[in-house]
Amino acid sequence: MPAVVQEHGTGQVLMLAWMDDEALHRTLTTGRATYWSRSRNSYWVKGETSGHAQHVKSVAIDCDGDTLLITVEQTGAACHTGNHTCFFTPLEVAG
Template sequence: MPSNLDPEVAQRLRRNEAGLVPAIVQEHGTGEVLMLAWMDDEALHRTLTTGRATYWSRSRNEYWVKGQTSGHFQHVKAVALDCDGDSLLITVEQTGAACHTGNHTCFFTPLEVTG
């Protein structure tokens, strides 16, 4: 799919077989990890140019702006590409819950470590 993403940024991305890169979303100020989402080149371009977190929905096969239907927006403060180019860190100011369950973060289910 064509994108307006800066070619220098696009060249650094290492996408999976579906053309996507995982985006780890972290809350500005607290550092709390809120969620994991997926971006293609166009979603990243939209995020960088609008300041509103835009992702690719694998289940709906469409772009979605976080908060567009829920009102729980993510206002982007920073975007960083990891050293291998295969994941993104999106730092946001979160309005309301990040998780579709209504929880502030998607990571609310602890697992027992026994080793």
């Protein structure tokens, strides 16, 4: 399921990742954000190789039970591009 990752304190949305039951279990039991990589077909702990770790403060599931909201303390950049958030490219809205 999709996991929206939000920065504790600021509320800024940092990234979107994917979790299955095992990734969620690992996240809840370790306090470190663990995701399922659909492209690599494996689990990954955010920051394990980059040092840009996410320490989980809270986890909530939405009313439909199909999306997670993960609140984290982010160390370093959340985005693989080096940006603090993955959402740094604005799009123009008509109106």
